[in-house]
Amino acid sequence: xxxxxxxxxxxxxxxxxxxxxxxxxxxxxxxxxxxxxxxxxxxxxxxxxxxxxxxxxxxxxxxxxxxxxxxxxxxxxxxxxxxxxxxxxxxxxxxxxxxxxxxxxxxxxxxxxxxxxxxxxxxxxxxxxxxxxxxxxxxxxxxxxxxxxxxxxxxxxxxxxxxxxxxxxxxxxxxxxxxxxxxxxxxxxxxxxxxxxxxxxxxxxxxxxxxxxxxxxxxxxxxxxxxxxxxxxxxxxxxxxxxxxxxxxxxxxxxxxxxxxxxxxxxxxxxxxxxxxxxxxxxxxxxxxxxxxxxxxxx
Amino acid sequence: xxxxxxxxxxxxxxxxxxxxxxxxxxxxxxxxxxxxxxxxxxxxxxxxxxxxxxxxxxxxxxxxxxxxxxxxxxxxxxxxxxxxxxxxxxxxxxxxxxxxxxxxxxxxxxxxxxxxxxxxxxxxxxxxxxxxxxxxxxxxxxxxxxxxxxxxxxxxxxxxxxxxxxxxxxxxxxxxxxxxxxxxxxxxxxxxxxxxxxxxxxxxxxxxxxxxxxxxxxxxxxxxxxxxxxxxxxxxxxxxxxxxxxxxxxxxxxxxxxxxxxxxxxxxxxxxxxxxxxxxxxxxxxxxxxxxxxxxxxx
Numbered sequence: 001x002x003x004x005x006x007x008x009x010x011x012x013x014x015x016x017x018x019x020x021x022x023x024x025x026x027x028x029x030x031x032x033x034x035x036x037x038x039x040x041x042x043x044x045x046x047x048x049x050x051x052x053x054x055x056x057x058x059x060x061x062x063x064x065x066x067x068x069x070x071x072x073x074x075x076x077x078x079x080x081x082x083x084x085x086x087x088x089x090x091x092x093x094x095x096x097x098x099x100x101x102x103x104x105x106x107x108x109x110x111x112x113x114x115x116x117x118x119x120x121x122x123x124x125x126x127x128x129x130x131x132x133x134x135x136x137x138x139x140x141x142x143x144x145x146x147x148x149x150x151x152x153x154x155x156x157x158x159x160x161x162x163x164x165x166x167x168x169x170x171x172x173x174x175x176x177x178x179x180x181x182x183x184x185x186x187x188x189x190x191x192x193x194x195x196x197x198x199x200x201x202x203x204x205x206x207x208x209x210x211x212x213x214x215x216x217x218x219x220x221x222x223x224x225x226x227x228x229x230x231x232x233x234x235x236x237x238x239x240x241x242x243x244x245x246x247x248x249x250x251x252x253x254x255x256x257x258x259x260x261x262x263x264x265x266x267x268x269x270x271x272x273x274x275x276x277x278x279x280x281x282x283x284x285x286x287x288x289x290x291x292x293x294x295x296x297x298x299x
Numbered sequence: 300x301x302x303x304x305x306x307x308x309x310x311x312x313x314x315x316x317x318x319x320x321x322x323x324x325x326x327x328x329x330x331x332x333x334x335x336x337x338x339x340x341x342x343x344x345x346x347x348x349x350x351x352x353x354x355x356x357x358x359x360x361x362x363x364x365x366x367x368x369x370x371x372x373x374x375x376x377x378x379x380x381x382x383x384x385x386x387x388x389x390x391x392x393x394x395x396x397x398x399x400x401x402x403x404x405x406x407x408x409x410x411x412x413x414x415x416x417x418x419x420x421x422x423x424x425x426x427x428x429x430x431x432x433x434x435x436x437x438x439x440x441x442x443x444x445x446x447x448x449x450x451x452x453x454x455x456x457x458x459x460x461x462x463x464x465x466x467x468x469x470x471x472x473x474x475x476x477x478x479x480x481x482x483x484x485x486x487x488x489x490x491x492x493x494x495x496x497x498x499x500x501x502x503x504x505x506x507x508x509x510x511x512x513x514x515x516x517x518x519x520x521x522x523x524x525x526x527x528x529x530x531x532x533x534x535x536x537x538x539x540x541x542x543x544x545x546x547x548x549x550x551x552x553x554x555x556x557x558x559x560x561x562x563x564x565x566x567x568x569x570x571x572x573x574x575x576x577x578x579x580x581x582x583x584x585x586x587x588x589x590x591x592x593x594x595x596x597x598x
Contacts, residue, residue, distance in 0.1 A: 115495070116517065117495075117508050117511065117512065117517070118508075118511040118512075118514075118515045118517075119507070119508070119511055120511055120514070144507060159501070159504050160504060160507040161501070161503045161504045161507065162473075162503050162504075162506045162507050163503055165473060165474060166503060166506070169468050169469070169472055169473055170468070173468055173472050174461075174464060174468055175464060196414075196416075200538075201500040201537070201538055202458070202460070202534075202535075202537075202538025202539075203502050203503070203534070203538075204460045204461050204462055204465060204502070204531065204534055204535060204538065205458050205459060205460045205461075205535075205538055207461045207465075208418070208443060208459040208460065208461050209416050209417075209418070212416065212417040212418055212419060213416060213417075215417075215419070216417045218415065218416070218417075232503065235501075235502070235503055236501075236503060236504075238500070238501075239499075239500055239501025239502075239503065239504055240501075
């Protein structure tokens with residue numbers, strides 16, 4: 001096979017790749033647990049070749065996004081500061097000879113607030129590009145979830161919330177987790193957490209109520225993790241900014257998407273548009289690749 | 300020795316004991332790493348006897364406070380609901396034959412909010428009694444720090460903040476901790492954290508700035524833990540309630556007391572009165588003991 005273009009979403013824990021034909025259709029795909037943390041010998045070229053080598057005779061452009069462009073990755077692709085227009089991501093993509101073909105690494109995006117404190121994303125900008133949203137708020141929930149403001153297709157500003165990492169820490173490592181038991185999702189407990197966090201900004205006090213709800217038996221052990229999830233997502237929504245009534249989209253699938261779709265209306269937002277993360281990654285990588293091909297006179 | 304009274308502060312990790320004479324002076328003291336979590340065989344009587352047995356001929360009243368009265372302790376001393384007047388703690392102390400002499404376990408204190416969610420303290424109520432504060436806010440910083448409102452000497456209401464546990468989790472177990480290095484206290488970084496948390500309620504977003512401050516080199520690795528500490532203490536003060544100008548006291552010593560004494564004025568509070576926790580525990584146990592002796596006609 002000699003694909004027209006190859007896209008790789010190369011993150012901390014995993015990598016996924018797609019081969020596209022001239023029409024932009026996917027003709028092959030693969031995934032490996034070879035995120036940058038797993039490439040301990042630094043031989044990214046070998047890892048890439050093993051996954052995508054069969055898709056190219058050597059001349060296919062390979063577009064890579066995600067943590068592969070971080071300081072801990074293959075080659076650092078410096079952050080583009082906000083605002084970032086879609087075409088800027090392709091224009092600033094960092095060329096690299098991959099050994100399997102000509103490569104480009106998509107840069108991350110940074111934002112500096114009035115006090116000079118930075119925020120950063122890497123990988124989400126590809127999904128945002130792929131989602132193709134013109135205006136509004138876009139949420140990318142996760143370990144370090146993002147709230148992104150898009151205007152005229154450009155990333156205007158954004159903010160990262162440690163919601164996912166805090167949930168995992170508190171569930172698995174804190175005193176709160178000791179009272180929890182696995183079980184089916186308890187949406188009532190989740191809703192209670194969302195509402196409390198939306199109405200009370202003292203999150204570090206609310207977190208202690210996970211313990212007292214468990215000790216008092218008011219919330220069952222099987223429901224405590226959902227109550228905690230509700231508190232953290234509610235706090236994120238309370239702090240995320242924006243005005244209910246604006247267009248709002250969530251790039252997520254499954255249970256995570258369901259949690260945000262359920263929680264946002266508690267704060268007066270409409271049900272958000274849901275966008276699958278993998279589809280957004282594919283569309284974003286393809287869009288960057290097509291822009292690069294065009295610039296190179298090959299598109 | 301045959302002391303007039305023995306007081307024991309028996310917590311999760313440690314126990315400390317004091318023998319008092321008729322005048323209430325300390326005539327002996329001891330400490331053991333025998334908190335309730337360490338007494339795996341449940342033989343609390345033996346642990347107590349080993350520490351205080353030499354202070355009594357068998358008839359000395361032994362007053363115990365802290366987690367020893369929890370469900371996981373020797374005997375559960377049910378929580379007294381707020382408001383709790385000082386004399387109520389002695390009146391509700393749970394009698395127990397310790398095997399070393401007549402014992403009493405001081406109850407904890409609970410509070411239920413408008414939505415029915417409980418908060419609890421156990422051990423702090425003894426310190427509050429010992430501090431003898433008539434009116435105002437009293438802070439007991441720590442793993443699960445308390446903000447307590449006192450009126451006419453009674454515990455009116457209180458709230459628990461997970462500040463200390465969150466700090467330890469985020470420093471030792473999260474991605475944030477990976478960028479940190481040990482060093483001398485960096486008060487500038489601490490102040491910056493306090494100010495940011497006082498002016499921005501989105502704590503879970505602010506926490507991510509510990510990472511970006513480190514990645515960008517704006518804050519040195521040695522100062523990141525202090526910046527994190529400032530964020531969490533600032534968030535606690537922002538959510539603690541009360542009105543700057545009220546009397547405010549902090550039951551703590553050393554670096555922890557210094558952090559709160561430094562942070563509170565950032566929110567417009569005066570420098571708080573500082574009270575040593577051990578002195579407050581001693582005074583509180585003695586006060587309960589004297590009330591019990593009086594009731595028993597021995598005081």
